[in-house]
Amino acid sequence: MSRNEKLFWGTFTALIVVGFVAAVVYRVKNPTVSSNISTIGATLADPAGLPGLLTSNAPWTSNSETISERMDAISMPKLSMEGAVMHIHQQLNIFVDGANVPVPANIGIAGFFSPVHTHDTTGVVHVEAPFVAKFTLGHFFDIWGVRFTQDCIGSYCASESKPLRLYINGTLFSGDYRTVELKAHDVYALVYGTLPQSIPSTFAFPAGY
Amino acid sequence: MPENNVPAPARDYSNLYTPMAIVLAGVVIGAFVMVGLSKMGATAGAGGGVPTAKVDIADVKVDGIPFIGNADAPVTLAYWSDYQCPFCQQYELDTMMDLKTAYVDTGKMKIVFKDYAFLSEDSTTAAVWGRAVWDLFPAQYFAWRVAMYEAQDEEHGGFGNEPTILALTKSVAGINASAVQARVASNMEQYLALIDADRQEGTSFGVQGTPGFITGKILIPGSLPLAEFKAAIDSQL
Numbered sequence: 165m166s167r168n169e170k171l172f173w174g175t176f177t178a179l180i181v182v183g184f185v186a187a188v189v190y191r192v193k194n195p196t197v198s199s200n201i202s203t204i205g206a207t208l209a210d211p212a213g214l215p216g217l218l219t220s221n222a223p224w225t226s227n228s229e230t231i232s233e234r235m236d237a238i239s240m241p242k243l244s245m246e247g248a249v250m251h252i253h254q255q256l257n258i259f260v261d262g263a264n265v266p267v268p269a270n271i272g273i274a275g276f277f278s279p280v281h282t283h284d285t286t287g288v289v290h291v292e293a294p295f296v297a298k299f300t301l302g303h304f305f306d307i308w309g310v311r312f313t314q315d316c317i318g319s320y321c322a323s324e325s326k327p328l329r330l331y332i333n334g335t336l337f338s339g340d341y342r343t344v345e346l347k348a349h350d351v352y353a354l355v356y357g358t359l360p361q362s363i364p365s366t367f368a369f370p371a372g373y
Numbered sequence: 374m375p376e377n378n379v380p381a382p383a384r385d386y387s388n389l390y391t392p393m394a395i396v397l398a399g400v401v402i403g404a405f406v407m408v409g410l411s412k413m414g415a416t417a418g419a420g421g422g423v424p425t426a427k428v429d430i431a432d433v434k435v436d437g438i439p440f441i442g443n444a445d446a447p448v449t450l451a452y453w454s455d456y457q458c459p460f461c462q463q464y465e466l467d468t469m470m471d472l473k474t475a476y477v478d479t480g481k482m483k484i485v486f487k488d489y490a491f492l493s494e495d496s497t498t499a500a501v502w503g504r505a506v507w508d509l510f511p512a513q514y515f516a517w518r519v520a521m522y523e524a525q526d527e528e529h530g531g532f533g534n535e536p537t538i539l540a541l542t543k544s545v546a547g548i549n550a551s552a553v554q555a556r557v558a559s560n561m562e563q564y565l566a567l568i569d570a571d572r573q574e575g576t577s578f579g580v581q582g583t584p585g586f587i588t589g590k591i592l593i594p595g596s597l598p599l600a601e602f603k604a605a606i607d608s609q610l
Contacts, residue, residue, distance in 0.1 A: 245595030246458045247582035248491045269527070277460070283527045292492075294581035294594065372493040 204279075205239030207302035207343050211311060214238070219311045221319045222258070222265040226282075227309035228274040235278060238306050242276035247294035250279070252348040254289045255367040256304070260320055261357040271308045278307045280346065288369070291346055301330075301352065302342030314341050317356055326357035334365025349373075428578050428592045435485045438571075439507040441473070441515050442483030448609045450482055450588040450602075453489035453575040456499035456521055457533060458583040460596040465522040468599050476606055486518070488571040489583050495533030497568065502538050504564040505556040506548065513547040520545055 211217055214237055216230025235242055258265040272281030279293035280303055291299050305312035315322040322328040330337045331353040332344065344352075351367045353360075433451045450472070454461040469484070476482035488503070490496035499521060507514045524541055526532045532541075542550040557564070575585055579592050586593035586602075589609045593601065 243582075243595065244597060245460055245582040245584060246455065246492060248489065248576075249581050251491060273459075284530070292582070370493060372496070 203239070204241065204297050204299070204303075207300045208238060208306060209342070210313065211302070211306050214306055214309065216309045217311055218309055219316075219319055222260050224265075224268070224308070224310050224318060226268040226270045226273075228270065230309060231272065231274045231278070231307065232276075234306060234309055238303065240278055240280075240303065240307060243279060243294070244276060245294060246277065247279060247292045250291055250293040250296050252291045252346070253369055253373040254291070254346050254348070254350045254352065255364075255369070256287045256289055257351070257353045257364045258317065259353065259355045259360045260317075261326075262360045264360070271304075280304050280307055288367075288373070289346065299346045300342060301344040301346065304346065305342075312342065312354075317354060320356045322356070329355045331355065331363045331365075334363055427590070428587050429590050430587050433485070433487075433578070433587055434570075434574060439486040439503065439511070439514055439518075440483050441486075442477040443480045444483060446477075446481055446483040448476065448482040448588060448606055449485060450586060450606070451485045451487055453487045453571065453580050453583060453585040455488075455490050455492050455496045455583040456503070456525065457492040457496045459525070461584045462522045462525045464584050464596040465519065468596065468602060471599050472602055472606070475603070481610060482606060487575060488568040489575050489580065489585065490568055490572065491583075493533075497565070498535055499533060499538060500568045501557055501561065501564045502535075502542065502553065504567060505553045505560065506542070508560075509552055509556055510548045513545055517542065517545045517548060 208214075215233035216227055217234075218224050218227055232242070234240075256267050258267065266285050267282060267287045269282055269284045272278030273283075277292070279291060279297070280299050281290050281292075282288065283290060289304060293299075302312065310318055315328055317328060320326075320328070328341075330341045330344070333351050334353075337344065341354075349367075349369055351364050353363050355363070430449050430451060433449075435449065435451065452469075454465075472482070472484070477484060486503075488500040490500040503514075503518065503521075506517045510517075520541055521538070524532050524537075531537065539550055539554055542548055542553055578587060579594075580587075581594065584596055588602075588605050591605045593605060
């Protein structure tokens with residue numbers, strides 16, 4: 165290889181490296197709609213200590229009195245808009261000893277909106293954010309302020325005779341409950357103790373959801 | 374002639390490779406820097422403050438779009454909304470009324486209503502009806518719009534489908550609701566295209582949800598306090 169050829173390939177390689185670095189710097193400084201990953205907090209391993217955390221028997225209120233402090237504690241933004249960049253819905257069912265426990269309306273709404281919230285008592289969870297991020301079942305319960313761990317929901321903690329089970333779209337889930345990512349049209353059934361007559365596996369989401 | 378039979382020696386361009394590559398590298402790096410600088414500050418926050426955005430109201434399409442105020446007002450506020458959005462309701466019935474009194478009614482500003490229908494099927498239904506009301510009864514459009522936001526309930530809470538919007542439209546003085554209904558039916562495809570174009574335009578400017586605003590060269594993300602709007606407007610007067 166001649167000296168000129170070496171110079172050419174050396175410069176060419178340097179050009180590629182410089183271009184790549186410049187691209188990375190540009191993307192970091194200028195996040196776009198499609199790549200804007202928010203810096204929401206990671207799902208807590210244990211919600212103990214969250215302000216206003218309910219460890220009582222069901223039913224639970226929307227628990228909005230202390231939501232602002234909980235949002236701060238889990239680094240969740242308080243929005244003054246309905247975000248459209250991420251717009252998906254799930255449905256959550258909770259059963260305690262075979263009985264359905266209502267999921268209240270207006271979880272995550274208190275003058276501001278949490279990116280994860282409810283509007284009504286259908287169990288539909290709305291994820292509406294002006295950015296893309298990984299929201300989890302743990303985030304939802306922490307925003308709500310109801311204790312939710314691998315073993316406990318509210319005051320109900322698992323025992324040999326009364327396990328706490330999570331079903332996703334009708335299938336028993338064996339992983340970490342709190343880090344389950346909220347995905348479009350997933351149906352969750354959180355079941356403590358006696359099984360209900362049937363485990364919900366589908367939900368008729370309204371048009372446009 | 375003998376010299377014609379001798380092939381000309383091939384030109385050696387290899388000594389140009391290095392300067393060419395350096396120039397090319399400079400162009401590429403310069404392009405990144407230029408684009409990067411032009412985009413600085415263009416990303417809206419998540420509804421938490423007025424960012425200095427690289428937008429310009431002059432680039433927003435306003436012809437044929439519903440508005441209130443003096444068409445030649447010195448300030449324009451473009452507003453992207455969804456009829457199902459609670460923050461839009463809050464803005465429309467509170468902040469916007471104050472802005473209307475202070476700036477629209479005094480001829481200083483016009484508010485241009487852009488669609489950003491995304492929350493549910495009812496959002497699109499309402500937006501379509503809004504277009505038809507504007508086309509047929511522009512003088513009653515604002516009253517109709519206010520009535521729509523006053524009637525807003527929870528998503529899929531009962532209000533927002535066509536029968537309920539028809540009933541509401543009948544209650545607004547000066548509007549022939551049957552004519553609006555017929556207009557909706559006949560112009561559906563055209564209206565849907567316009568509504569979609571509004572949303573795409575907003576997205577291209579960095580509107581990432583509702584409500585979203587552009588005035589002057591400022592993007593306002595969300596239903597921010599009145600003072601934030603006033604500061605953005607006053608800076609143009």
